[in-house]
Amino acid sequence: MAVKFVRPKIPKFAPDPWAIQFDEQGHLRHLLTIEGLGPQWITRILDTAEGFVSVTDREIKKVPLLRGRTVVNLFFESSTRTRTTFELAAKRLSADVLNLNLATSATKKGESLLDTLRNIEAMQADMFVVRHEQSGAAHFIARHVAPHVSVLNAGDGWHSHPTQALLDAFTIRRHKGDFTPLRVAIVGDIRHSRVARSQMHVLNSLNVGELRVIAPRTLIPTDVEKLGVRVFHDMREGLKDVDVIIMLRLQRERMEAGLLPSEEEFYRLYGLTEEKLAWAKPDAMVMHPGPANRGVEIESSVADGPQSVILEQVSNGIGVRMAVMSLCMSANRGETT
Amino acid sequence: MTQTDRLLPVNEAIDRLEAQIRSDRQDGALVDPLIVGIHTGGVWVADALHRALGCSEPLGRLNITFYRDDFNTLGLHPQVSPSDLSVDVDGRDIILVDDVLFTGRTVRAAMNELFDYGRPRRIALAVLYQRDGRELPICADWAGQELNLGPDEQIHVDGPDPMTARLVSSKES
Numbered sequence: 001m002a003v004k005f006v007r008p009k010i011p012k013f014a015p016d017p018w019a020i021q022f023d024e025q026g027h028l029r030h031l032l033t034i035e036g037l038g039p040q041w042i043t044r045i046l047d048t049a050e051g052f053v054s055v056t057d058r059e060i061k062k063v064p065l066l067r068g069r070t071v072v073n074l075f076f077e078s079s080t081r082t083r084t085t086f087e088l089a090a091k092r093l094s095a096d097v098l099n100l101n102l103a104t105s106a107t108k109k110g111e112s113l114l115d116t117l118r119n120i121e122a123m124q125a126d127m128f129v130v131r132h133e134q135s136g137a138a139h140f141i142a143r144h145v146a147p148h149v150s151v152l153n154a155g156d157g158w159h160s161h162p163t164q165a166l167l168d169a170f171t172i173r174r175h176k177g178d179f180t181p182l183r184v185a186i187v188g189d190i191r192h193s194r195v196a197r198s199q200m201h202v203l204n205s206l207n208v209g210e211l212r213v214i215a216p217r218t219l220i221p222t223d224v225e226k227l228g229v230r231v232f233h234d235m236r237e238g239l240k241d242v243d244v245i246i247m248l249r250l251q252r253e254r255m256e257a258g259l260l261p262s263e264e265e266f267y268r269l270y271g272l273t274e275e276k277l278a279w280a281k282p283d284a285m286v287m288h289p290g291p292a293n294r295g296v297e298i299e300s301s302v303a304d305g306p307q308s309v310i311l312e313q314v315s316n317g318i319g320v321r322m323a324v325m326s327l328c329m330s331a332n333r334g335e336t337t
Numbered sequence: 338m339t340q341t342d343r344l345l346p347v348n349e350a351i352d353r354l355e356a357q358i359r360s361d362r363q364d365g366a367l368v369d370p371l372i373v374g375i376h377t378g379g380v381w382v383a384d385a386l387h388r389a390l391g392c393s394e395p396l397g398r399l400n401i402t403f404y405r406d407d408f409n410t411l412g413l414h415p416q417v418s419p420s421d422l423s424v425d426v427d428g429r430d431i432i433l434v435d436d437v438l439f440t441g442r443t444v445r446a447a448m449n450e451l452f453d454y455g456r457p458r459r460i461a462l463a464v465l466y467q468r469d470g471r472e473l474p475i476c477a478d479w480a481g482q483e484l485n486l487g488p489d490e491q492i493h494v495d496g497p498d499p500m501t502a503r504l505v506s507s508k509e510s
């Protein structure tokens with residue numbers, strides 16, 4: 001029997017582009033970006049994640065919350081860590097998981113993205129986890145899915161990576177508690193980093209004391225100060241009195257020629273070594289969203305050292321993604337076909 | 338119409354509950370039991386029993402939010418606190434504690450969660466108030482008070498300090 005979906009009417013030009021993340025009752029339905037969430041929703045996600053992180057510490061790391069639901073990973077861009085943690089999160093919620101490698105799929109055979117979506121929807125999918133090289137891709141998909149389907153953005157172009165920023169905030173909160181007195185520095189390729197943008201939104205929403213970005217001029221976007229950050233080009237100056245250091249990956253695949261003299265030069269000036277780490281507070285946390293280029297962004301002894309929480313970020317990512325999936329599925333309760 | 342005269346005060350109900358458990362422990366029915374409360378009211382009752390019975394092991398706390406069977410209709414509870422069960426439950430006797438036993442669905446969810454921590458030797462159920470309206474074949478081993486209530490009546494337990502209970506009409510709540 002053919003499945004018929006009644007699609008919501010979407011205004012051509014929505015007055016609030018982030019309103020699409022919520023349903024008519026104000027429940028979180030999609031997670032596309034940190035913008036528009038506000039501190040209450042961010043805090044609720046982090047609080048919910050606390051419960052799920054405790055589940056991942058048990059022998060049986062599974063709860064029956066999403067039994068019977070289907071989560072589809074739509075990864076148009078290669079990813080190991082993010083796709084794996086989304087997959088694990090869904091499985092630990094007892095959902096069925098479908099991984100689609102769209103680099104070799106129907107979209108390459110000429111089938112349009114929307115046709116692909118329709119076909120997957122007809123397979124009774126409840127959630128799409130989307131990673132795409134184009135900014136706004138998850139948003140586009142969210143505007144066209146059936147009413148009972150949620151969309152989670154797992155990274156789109158240079159734009160946004162909300163779950164990474166949320167898990168980073170979760171990790172900071174677990175170690176430092178209140179954000180208000182903290183100085184946080186984001187270091188490296190700010191210009192091409194969707195993670196950095198999302199981190200700025202989440203940390204400023206949580207009222208972080210001071211947010212700094214440290215990078216060469218060529219790797220800082222114009223008008224970045226409008227996102228509520230102080231810009232530094234010198235590591236010693238930028239790391240002074242900092243509580244949290246977030247190193248970023250050099251996005252070589254997105255870089256135009258000439259932005260960096262060399263990786264060796266970048267490491268000499270901006271790579272986090274033990275010597276540079278000493279310029280921050282003695283108990284400063286070291287973070288990296290991964291995958292880290294050792295000897296380019298970070299020294300191995302720092303990445304593996306006592307102040308590093310890099311592996312903890314990965315573990316926390318599962319709990320945070322479980323929280324986001326559960327909350328978005330909550331919005332779609334009782335509407336599965 | 339709200340009625341309060343039929344409900345035992347919390348302190349009396351806890352005293353009765355403690356006496357029943359103590360009696361059964363003397364008979365050797367329970368060996369070195371762990372006390373586990375169901376969030377939130379059950380944890381308050383469990384805490385009182387834990388102190389009264391002088392248990393050496395830490396009190397366990399279960400938040401059954403992730404095990405509820407009404408997620409598809411009610412969604413996720415707005416406040417989720419982690420479960421806390423720091424002692425290995427494998428082969429152990431467990432006293433599972435809740436404030437009110439009504440439909441049995443909460444207890445079922447709690448047992449499901451307990452089995453994700455391990456395989457207890459025995460689970461016994463202690464509740465402050467056991468009322469009618471069961472929807473699952475679950476019964477308390479010990480109850481501070483058993484009541485038959487009207488279809489519109491509910492028991493509300495507030496706490497933790499002081500812990501109080503009252504009957505309310507669901508039409509009013």
